[in-house]
Amino acid sequence: MGHATWRRYALWYVPAAVRGSLITSGIAAAALVALGGCGGSNERQDADEPRGTFTVAVDASFPAKQSLAKKERLDVRVRNTGDKTIPNVALTVDGFSYRSDRPDLADPDRPNWIVDKAPRGGDTAYTGTWALGRLKPGEERTFTYGVTPVRAGTHRVKYRVAAGLDGKAKAQLDGGGIPQGSFTATVSREPGQSAVDPNSGAVVRGGSGSASQ
Numbered sequence: 001m002g003h004a005t006w007r008r009y010a011l012w013y014v015p016a017a018v019r020g021s022l023i024t025s026g027i028a029a030a031a032l033v034a035l036g037g038c039g040g041s042n043e044r045q046d047a048d049e050p051r052g053t054f055t056v057a058v059d060a061s062f063p064a065k066q067s068l069a070k071k072e073r074l075d076v077r078v079r080n081t082g083d084k085t086i087p088n089v090a091l092t093v094d095g096f097s098y099r100s101d102r103p104d105l106a107d108p109d110r111p112n113w114i115v116d117k118a119p120r121g122g123d124t125a126y127t128g129t130w131a132l133g134r135l136k137p138g139e140e141r142t143f144t145y146g147v148t149p150v151r152a153g154t155h156r157v158k159y160r161v162a163a164g165l166d167g168k169a170k171a172q173l174d175g176g177g178i179p180q181g182s183f184t185a186t187v188s189r190e191p192g193q194s195a196v197d198p199n200s201g202a203v204v205r206g207g208s209g210s211a212s213q
Contacts, residue, residue, distance in 0.1 A: 051168040055082035056089075058161055058173070062183040066149050067190060071116065074147060074183075078161050079140035081174055087164045089171075090124070090131040091143045095157035095182075112155045112187075117146030124165060131165060149187040158182040 060076040074093075080086050096115055100108045122130030122143065132141040161179035163169035171179050 049087050049164040049166040049168050052084065052163075053170050053172055054080065054084055054086045054163040055174055056086070056161055056163075056171050056179050057081045058179045058181065060159065060181055060183070062157060062185060064183070064185055066185055066187045068149055068152055068187060071146060071148050072113075074145040074157065075142055076159055076161070077140055077142040078135070078179070080135045080137050083137050085137065086135040086171070087169045088131045088133055089135045089141055090129055090162040090165055091119075091122075092126075092129045092160050092162065093145070093157065094128060094159075095155060096147065098151070098155070110151070112151045113147040113149050115145060115147055117144070119143045119145070126165060129162075129165070149185075152187050152189045154184060154186045156182055156184050 057079045058076065059079075060074075062074045063072050066072050076091055078089050078091070080089075096113045097109050097111050100110045102108065119130045119132060122132050124131050130143060132143065135141060159181055161171050163171040173179050
């Protein structure tokens with residue numbers, strides 16, 4: 001299985017207890033999943049991580065109203081508002097999948113969204129977590145996910161920002177709070193509205209609603 005394919009389906013089959021720990025207990029409590037055989041490296045990505053607290057500001061967006069099979073984007077922008085360089089800005093996302101109650105399923109974890117595209121260069125050895133490297137004071141990085149909803153209904157997606165992968169470098173908001181948030185998205189069975197621009201011939205899509213955080 002190729003690395004890109006593994007990343008696309010990884011979130012489908014993470015046990016719910018593990019996914020929950022990623023959000024509630026931080027990245028240090030996440031289960032470590034090796035990428036051997038899928039292009040991973042044996043070098044620890046959290047090696048020599050400095051200990052400390054780093055201040056960030058977070059701005060995120062995700063459409064509140066979506067339609068089945070219509071591609072959407074989740075964006076989480078992180079800015080270093082402190083005076084120290086963040087060792088490795090990271091983001092953990094939970095909610096792209098859910099746990100089914102059907103007893104006939106060998107694996108009860110099923111997708112709410114298929115992750116078609118994850119943050120470029122952000123793969124880590126931690127399931128559901130991406131990292132985009134050092135972040136100097138005043139700089140920012142945006143974690144962008146291209147996803148396709150495959151399950152109708154109302155779903156919740158949670159995210160949490162970290163300053164590293166080992167748990168020694170901790171991120172906080174300017175007021176001292178935890179840099180985390182969530183979105184509630186309603187996925188309709190009806191296809192999204194679209195029209196053809198008479199001037200350009202391009203298909204213009206609409207009806208996805210506004211972001212909710």
